[in-house]
Amino acid sequence: MALLGALLAGVAPPAGAGEPPARDQRGAPLPASLPAHKMVTFNSALWMLLTLDQGTDRVAGASASTVRVVTTGLLGKAFPQAARVPDTVAADGFFLPNVEAILALAPDAVLQWVGRNDPAYLAPLERAGLPVVGLRENQSDADYIATARLLGTLSGQPGRAEALVERYQALYAALARDLASLVGERRPKVLYLWKDRPLIPIGGGSFYGALLERSGGENAAASLSRWGAVTMEQILVWNPDVVLLFCCGPARPQALYEDPAWRAVRAVRERRVYKVPMGGSRFADLIEGPLFSRWLAELLHPGLPSRLRQDLRETYRAIYGLTLSDDDLDRTLHARANALSAHYKRFLRETPP
Amino acid sequence: MTDELIRFSNVGHAYTPARWVFRGYSGTVARGRVLAILGPNGCGKTTLLRLLLGLGRATEGTIERFGRVAFVPQLFQVGFDYSVLDMVLMGRAGRIGLLAQPGRADEAAARDALARFGLEDLARRPFHELSGGQRQLVILARALVAGADLLILDEPASALDLGNQVLILDWIRRLARQEGLGVVFTTHHPHHALAVADRVLPMQDGADNHDAPASEILTEARLRALYGVPLKRVAFEHEGQRHETFALVIPHSNAPDDTTGAPSPDVSPP
Amino acid sequence: MIRTHPLILPLLAALCVLMVLFSLGVGTYPVSLATQMRITAALLLPAPLAPDPTWTEAEWTAVVILRLPRVLLVTLAGAGLGLAGASLQGMLRNPLVGPDIVGISAGSAFGGMLAILLDFSSTGLLLSAFAGGAGALFLAWSLARLGRGGGVLPVILAGIIVAAFFTALNGLLQYVADPDSKLPAMVYWLIGSFAGSSLEDLRLAAPPLLIAGTGLVLLRWRLNLLSLGDLDAAALGVRVGGLRWLIVALVATLVASQVAVSGIVGWVGLVVPHCARMLVGADHRRLLPASALVGGVFLLAMDNLARTLTVQELPIGVLTAVVGTPVFAFLFWRSQARGWVLD
Numbered sequence: 024m025a026l027l028g029a030l031l032a033g034v035a036p037p038a039g040a041g042e043p044p045a046r047d048q049r050g051a052p053l054p055a056s057l058p059a060h061k062m063v064t065f066n067s068a069l070w071m072l073l074t075l076d077q078g079t080d081r082v083a084g085a086s087a088s089t090v091r092v093v094t095t096g097l098l099g100k101a102f103p104q105a106a107r108v109p110d111t112v113a114a115d116g117f118f119l120p121n122v123e124a125i126l127a128l129a130p131d132a133v134l135q136w137v138g139r140n141d142p143a144y145l146a147p148l149e150r151a152g153l154p155v156v157g158l159r160e161n162q163s164d165a166d167y168i169a170t171a172r173l174l175g176t177l178s179g180q181p182g183r184a185e186a187l188v189e190r191y192q193a194l195y196a197a198l199a200r201d202l203a204s205l206v207g208e209r210r211p212k213v214l215y216l217w218k219d220r221p222l223i224p225i226g227g228g229s230f231y232g233a234l235l236e237r238s239g240g241e242n243a244a245a246s247l248s249r250w251g252a253v254t255m256e257q258i259l260v261w262n263p264d265v266v267l268l269f270c271c272g273p274a275r276p277q278a279l280y281e282d283p284a285w286r287a288v289r290a291v292r293e294r295r296v297y298k299v300p301m302g303g304s305r306f307a308d309l310i311e312g313p314l315f316s317r318w319l320a321e322l323l324h325p326g327l328p329s330r331l332r333q334d335l336r337e338t339y340r341a342i343y344g345l346t347l348s349d350d351d352l353d354r355t356l357h358a359r360a361n362a363l364s365a366h367y368k369r370f371l372r373e374t375p376p
Numbered sequence: 377m378t379d380e381l382i383r384f385s386n387v388g389h390a391y392t393p394a395r396w397v398f399r400g401y402s403g404t405v406a407r408g409r410v411l412a413i414l415g416p417n418g419c420g421k422t423t424l425l426r427l428l429l430g431l432g433r434a435t436e437g438t439i440e441r442f443g444r445v446a447f448v449p450q451l452f453q454v455g456f457d458y459s460v461l462d463m464v465l466m467g468r469a470g471r472i473g474l475l476a477q478p479g480r481a482d483e484a485a486a487r488d489a490l491a492r493f494g495l496e497d498l499a500r501r502p503f504h505e506l507s508g509g510q511r512q513l514v515i516l517a518r519a520l521v522a523g524a525d526l527l528i529l530d531e532p533a534s535a536l537d538l539g540n541q542v543l544i545l546d547w548i549r550r551l552a553r554q555e556g557l558g559v560v561f562t563t564h565h566p567h568h569a570l571a572v573a574d575r576v577l578p579m580q581d582g583a584d585n586h587d588a589p590a591s592e593i594l595t596e597a598r599l600r601a602l603y604g605v606p607l608k609r610v611a612f613e614h615e616g617q618r619h620e621t622f623a624l625v626i627p628h629s630n631a632p633d634d635t636t637g638a639p640s641p642d643v644s645p646p
Numbered sequence: 647m648i649r650t651h652p653l654i655l656p657l658l659a660a661l662c663v664l665m666v667l668f669s670l671g672v673g674t675y676p677v678s679l680a681t682q683m684r685i686t687a688a689l690l691l692p693a694p695l696a697p698d699p700t701w702t703e704a705e706w707t708a709v710v711i712l713r714l715p716r717v718l719l720v721t722l723a724g725a726g727l728g729l730a731g732a733s734l735q736g737m738l739r740n741p742l743v744g745p746d747i748v749g750i751s752a753g754s755a756f757g758g759m760l761a762i763l764l765d766f767s768s769t770g771l772l773l774s775a776f777a778g779g780a781g782a783l784f785l786a787w788s789l790a791r792l793g794r795g796g797g798v799l800p801v802i803l804a805g806i807i808v809a810a811f812f813t814a815l816n817g818l819l820q821y822v823a824d825p826d827s828k829l830p831a832m833v834y835w836l837i838g839s840f841a842g843s844s845l846e847d848l849r850l851a852a853p854p855l856l857i858a859g860t861g862l863v864l865l866r867w868r869l870n871l872l873s874l875g876d877l878d879a880a881a882l883g884v885r886v887g888g889l890r891w892l893i894v895a896l897v898a899t900l901v902a903s904q905v906a907v908s909g910i911v912g913w914v915g916l917v918v919p920h921c922a923r924m925l926v927g928a929d930h931r932r933l934l935p936a937s938a939l940v941g942g943v944f945l946l947a948m949d950n951l952a953r954t955l956t957v958q959e960l961p962i963g964v965l966t967a968v969v970g971t972p973v974f975a976f977l978f979w980r981s982q983a984r985g986w987v988l989d
Contacts, residue, residue: 088825116821218830221841221959251958252841255712256675259704273827284711284844287704431880447881455739456873456928469871470883475864477931522882 043176048169049137049157058179059132063125064089065118065144068134068158068174070098070304074187074342075180079104083128086113095271097355098303101343118144122151132156132177162230167191167309187309187342194313194334195237198320201327202239211323213240214263214290215299219274221252234312238319240265255284265323266290270299270306275360294365297322298357303339310342318356322366329369332356379406380442381526381558382428387437389423397423399436403577403587405526405558410548411587412569413562415579416603421562424579425530428560443525443558444470448515451508451535460506460514461499464489467521489517493547509540516547520555527551529561533568541568548572566607567621570594578602594622650926658925658939662721665946669717672950674957675708677701685709716843720949721942722855723840723908724918726900728941729862729934731915732922736869736930737893738787740801742977744916745779745901748801749808751912753782754898754905756812759819759832768850768906776902782808783894838909838963840949847907858899862934865893869930911945911963913970918944920977 046052061083062072069089072082079102087110093099094106109128114121118136125133130153135145137157148155156177161167168188175184213235215225225231226247235242243263247253266288268274276296285291299315300306306315317331332352339345349372353359361367388399397420405411413421427434429447446467454463464486465478472478490496493513498506503514512532519527532548533541549572551557563569569576569590576594577587580602592598599607599622606625611618671682681701688696689710699706731744738748745751757778761771789804816836823829834842868889871879880886904911921944922936945962948969952962 091825116825220831221834221839247957249958252839253957254674254841254953254959256673256708256953257957259675259708259712262704271827272830282844284707286711287702287707426877429881431877445881447878449875449878449881452878454874455741456736457923458870458928462870462929466871466874466882469879472867474868474889477867528881 043181044169044173047137047155047157047173048159051155051157053156053176054132054154056131057176059130059177061128061130062132062134062177063112063128063130064134065113065120066134066136066158067092067304067308068170069093071171071174071309072178073098073102073105074310075174075183076178077343078102079108081178082108083130084109084112084125086110086118087116088113092305093303096301096303096305097339097345097347097351098343100351101303101339101345120144120148122147122153125153126151130154134158134177136160161308163233164195167312171309190341191309191313195316198238198313198316202320202324205239205324205326208324208326210236210239210241211264211295212243212261213265213267213319213323214243214258214261215267216274217269218252218272219268219278222255222258223250223252226250234316235319238316239323240319259287262288263290264293264295266296267319268296268298270301270357274298276364277360280363294363295322297364297367298360300356302335302355310338314338318370321369325366325369331370332372379408381405381407382439382441382443382445382560384428384439385437387424387427387434387439389420389427390435396435398579398581400585401437401577401579402585403575405560405575407525407558408552408556409574410552410559410561410572412573412576412590413560413579414564414566414569414576414593414602415562416564419579421579422530425528425560425562429528441526444523445526445528446519446522446524448512448519448527448529448532450531452511452515454503457502457504459499460490460495460501460503461486463503463514464518464521467518470522485521486517489521490514492520493517507540508536509543512536512540512544513547516551520551524557526558526560529559531563532561534563534565545572566594566599566603570620570622650932654925655932655935655939658936658943662939662942665943666717666721669720669946669950670709670713672954673708673713674954675704675712677705677708681705682709689714711845715845715848716840716949717946719843719848719851719907720840720945722852722859723904723911724914724941724943724945725938726855726859726904726941727911727914727945728918728922728937728939729859730897730900731917731941732919732930732933732937733862733865733869733893733897734915735919736873736933737890737897738790738801739873739875741920742916742974743801743805744913745897746809746910746912747916748786748805749782749812750779750898750901751905751910752809752812752816753785754779754902755835755910756782756815756819757902758835758906758909759816759823762828762831762835763819763823768846772850772854772902772906775906776898778812779902779905780894780898782812783898785811787894835905835909837961838911838966839952839959839961840908841953841959843907851903851907854899854903858896858903859938861896862893862900863938865889865896866930866934869893869934873930909963911966913966913974914941914945916977917970917973920973 060081062081063084064072064082065086067089069082069085070093073079085108090105090108090110093102099105111124112121113119133148133153134156135148137145137159139160145155145157158170159166161170171184171188175181215231215235217223217225224244224247226249227242227245228248232242232245243261266279268276276298279285279291279296280294290296300318302311302314304311314335317334321327321329321331335352336347339347356370358371383404385402387401388396390396401424403411413424415421426432427439429445430441465482468478468482472482487496487499490499493516495510495513495517503511506514533544536544545568548559548561552559573590575587576590578593578598596607596609608623608625609620610623611620667686670686671677671679684697685701685706727745734743734745734748735741754775757774758771761774766774786804786808789807790800820829820832823832871882871884872889876886918941919933919937922933922940926932926936948962948965952960952965
């Protein structure tokens, strides 16, 4: 079966590239004075802001959970000052705004999710008269690109945003070409476990599920229509070829290899359980999304040329001016945890330390 | 005196050093004898019973017990639907190890005890469905099955209707006279004491705190001092037998006089 | 008349065994009845008599590795909760209490969550859950004794207060927990599920469940005595204080062991003793074994629903609450209608 065809379908055409967005993602007008100088963010826009602006100068505050993602990953290495970003803007550490703390920061843009519990997350900000910019959760390429352009406008870096978008599209186009060359190869069934206790997989209809398809696989849990735990027996029924474990949880492939309950699962028998790399933004989003797909595609189709390690190094050098050491790369790729898994040698340095 | 079952002398109880509930009570009960502890509500009767049972330490005085003691609480309620037999069986607690269950011998003893009160047919009935008097009898049977020599009863007849009062008092007397048990019971009805008690301990501050023969205590004068209201000792005959009891004297409240009575409400005062 | 058929307990025991066998055949992974029976036979029979292994590895995994530990754990946990509930109701002389209502479950969950936060070993987690459960019961009980005149309400109110306190502490722990590595395990705990049951869980929880359960079954007649009230029980020669502490320790052990492996599973300890009482009467000599058996059967039924009703696993705590709360309401109505007076 050829992998050509629909692989590029998800990539949005670069239409409207020259036109700066005037409204946020719920249709409300953007704050009057742009670019913004003091932004508060509750969501993953934080790492795009850092990337676009190459610093934390425009970030007045962020929720503790997003700051933690930055400081614990490669972005923390690029922007050590991120650890000093005030992280008390969310009352619950995630998305619930602490309005008084935000008012004290006097921000000129507050970036908040829309469509996700608006009355609790968004309404208090509006009532306080804060300049809210609504962002939808990214569900497709088009969303990623639109968000990047919006953030480019907000931070006064539209050109840089456009460059990142082009880079994103180019990397996916290269991947699609590589995958198209694999004629007659089966798409392995991939189970992406977001959590291992209880077993919560990425179901069908989700962006991450689509990402599995795009990386040359097939979502084993595509029949699952909503978020929730499944039984181990259900996994026996699916019998996936490959199992992915969430980058940042406690689960490790070793535990699955040793667990008798997993013994009958093909992914374990063939030692194809992998912990997803951590990267700077959890191997997702505009910068690292293509890296995740490359990583997965090479694991699913070992015949592909091995270029992930060099792509990763190159990405961080080009975008952040950061030279990643072999140790950095090993850490981000979970080299130790994944060392026992099949085909993982291709990602490891030639001579291990 | 070898027949003695319990002897207490100079017993006092205080919750805090300065607050005595009572002090200086003494008494004794022998086999086949009945001691009534008499007094108004709130004088510490139940506390004294607890001390006599050994469930607590007297602040002062000594209590000596010379036999097995069993307790019959006030009209007994239990939240669970135990059968009558289950209730009686519980009297065997002192003879059965912590982790052991009652055996056939225990059950036979319980049925025997029920039979002595003529209650054998009620063995499988739910305890809480019985009348108050029957319940008291079941608890008496439980005391017997414990092999008690001395029964301590807390207000055994107070909460019962008249028929059951008679039933229980009759049984108390029989258990003492025929079975040779010693009995201590509290009551605030002097006529109950008069009916069954050999000795009486009045609980009254400042009085002589030693028990005494019933005839000495159960006099109109002593009871008036104890209760603060007049009581009349009444003798009468019933079916050829002589009985005595105490009658309440309820004062006639200003009965309206034909000529000089208080003005009726509809006549306005001059 | 109180008449209970002498065969009820043996019948309940047989039902429990049948339910275990039936539950081994229930699950998402299709295993034919014949295969399941052959696998069960291979487990039970000595080697020479065992059938030839004609099953696939996945079938063996489903029945022996996934279902067997889970089914046994659910049975023991259900029995433990039934025993804990019946013992608490007897000891507190209150038919409206259960391990969750007097706060033991929340206390145990607090102990367990603290253990997760501090990276205790699984044994440490069990001990921590025990300490939390016993502490909560002690608090609730001390608080209830402040209520003048006794009765059923002070115990329930004290339980609500203590449970609310520990629930608040649990919320606090969730707030400080690392959302990636610790929080999921904690949340999983609070909801209550046997989804992850493994042989290790069984090894951890079975010994304390069996020991404490046996202890309570041996003390079953003493519960009759304790349910009479302190004064009367003491007058009958029962050492009330010591006995009560012993029962508190055993009940807390049961609940903590169950919570340690499956989180908070509410209402079982309240509802099961009542069903058992309808079958065998109030005498704890029969009630405790019956509560254990009914608890096992009930929780197995709930867990079978939890793992088969939908593709995704339903939290069993949700199912037991859906069944348990109407029963609790019914019991409350009946107790009020009957004018339940205690003390």
